[in-house]
Amino acid sequence: MNILAGVYAPDAGTIELFGRAVRFQSPRDAMRAGIGMVHQHFAQVPGCTVAQNLALAARQGPFFLRRAAVEKQLADLCRAYGLRPAPQAVVGELSVGERQQLELLRLLAADAQVLILDEPTAVLTPGESERLFVILKDLAARGRAILFITHKLDEVRAAAHRLTVLRKGRLVAAGLAAPDCDCSQIASLMVGEAPPAAGAYTPGEPGEVVFALDNATVEGARGGLALGGLSFQVRAGEICAIAGVAGNGQRELAEAALGLRRLANGRRLLGGEDITAWPTHRIRRAGIGFVPEDRMTLGICGGLSLADNLNLPAFGADAPFLLRRTVLLARARELAAATRVIYKDLAQPIRSLSGGNVQRAILAREMAAARRLLIVSQPTRGLDIAAAAEVRAALLALRRRGVAILLISYDLDEIAELADRALxxxxxxxxxxxxxxLPPHATIGLAMAGGERAS
Known part of the structure; x- marks a missing residue:
C-alpha cells in the first residue's frame, strides 16, 4: 500500500491507475493523481489545528488561504459524513479516534478517488465502525475505489465487495466474494493454519487493591474537564477494563494514572500510599508498566534502535553509570522473542518496523516492567488474529502472576474475553x-453513548 501511496518506489512491476501506467516519486504525486491513504500512524502536524491540517492536504489552491473558507469546507464535510473534529482544535490534543476521522476528512477534502484505509476501525467502537461502513459504501456508490485493510473478519464480510488475502508479503487469495466467505476460511488463509479459537473468559482471583484513583479531576487541553471526579480501584490479579467512545477521557485517564497529567483534584494511590505528588519516573520505578494508545509518540523513541527501545527502563535515573552492551543486547533478544517481534537487526531504528511489530516490542518491554500494575491501551491494535491471541494470553498470564491490569480498549469482544470488571x-x-x-455488547454500547447508567 505504501508503494501505491507513493511512500516507497517499487523495485519491479507496474502500477496502473484508470487504465494507464503511473509511477510516483512522492506521496504528493500520488495525491495529485487521486490516491490518498490513511496510515495506522497518522500523517498529521500535531501542533497545528484541524483546519490547518486540512488546508495542508489541498492538492492545489491559492498561495494564501482564507481561514473562514477552510473552516466552512471542514464543517460541510463533517455535516455530510457525520464526523466531528472541531476546526480550531489542536491535533496533538485530539483522541486517536478523532485524529483518524481527520485523516478521512483530509482525503475527502483533497477529492481523492482511490482511498486506502489501513486498519481504520482499530480505535472505533462498534457503532462508530458501522457509521464508517455507511460512509465508505456511500463513497463507493459515488464512484470512489476503496482499499480497506483489516484483521477483523466480521468487517471484511460487512464492508467489502471483494477480498484479497496477503500473508508475509505474498498473495494468497484474490477476487473472493467477501460476503460469501466464511470467517474461519479467511482466518486460515491469513495465518496459514487453523485459526486460534476465540478465548472464553476465565475468572481471576482478585486480591488486595493495588491502584486507585480517588475523586480524580483532570483539566482538558481544550477547556473544561477531561475527567470529572473519577473514582475506581484495580486489584492484584484483576483485569479492570475501561470502555468508551474515543475522546471520552481514556487517554487522560491513562496519563493521569501514570503521573503524565496533573490531578486538579483528588488522589492517586498505589498500594494504599498517596502517590499524587510523585513524578512519573518514580511511579514507573515502583513497578508500573504503560502501553500508550499513541504508541509512536509516547511508546517509543523512533530514532533509537530496537535494542535501545526495549531497554529504555534500564536507562533510568537509578541506572548504573556504565551499562554493558552485551547484556543489553541479550535482554533485547529475550524480550523480542517473548512477543515474536519480527526484525532484521536489533540495531535498526524501531520506527522502520511495521506498526504491529512496534506494538509487540512495546508490550514485551512494558509487561516485563509491570511488577505491580500494567496500564495498557489498545493492546491488540494492528495485530493479526494469531498475534492478538498471543497478546491476550500474555495478559492473562500476567494476571495469574498477581499483577493488576488496567485495560483500556475500544474492542468489546476483547473486553468480554479478558475483563473481570468493566467500567x-x-x-x-x-x-x-x-x-x-457482563451484559450484551448493545447494553455496554448504550452506556458508552450516554444512554444508560448502571452498576
Missing part, C-alpha cells in the same frame, strides 16, 4: 460499572 466512561465520568457476567 464505562462517558464525557470523563463513570457512566456504568459491570461485574461478571
Amino acid at each position: 464505562v466512561l462517558n464525557r470523563g465520568c463513570l457512566a456504568a460499572e459491570y461485574h461478571r457476567p
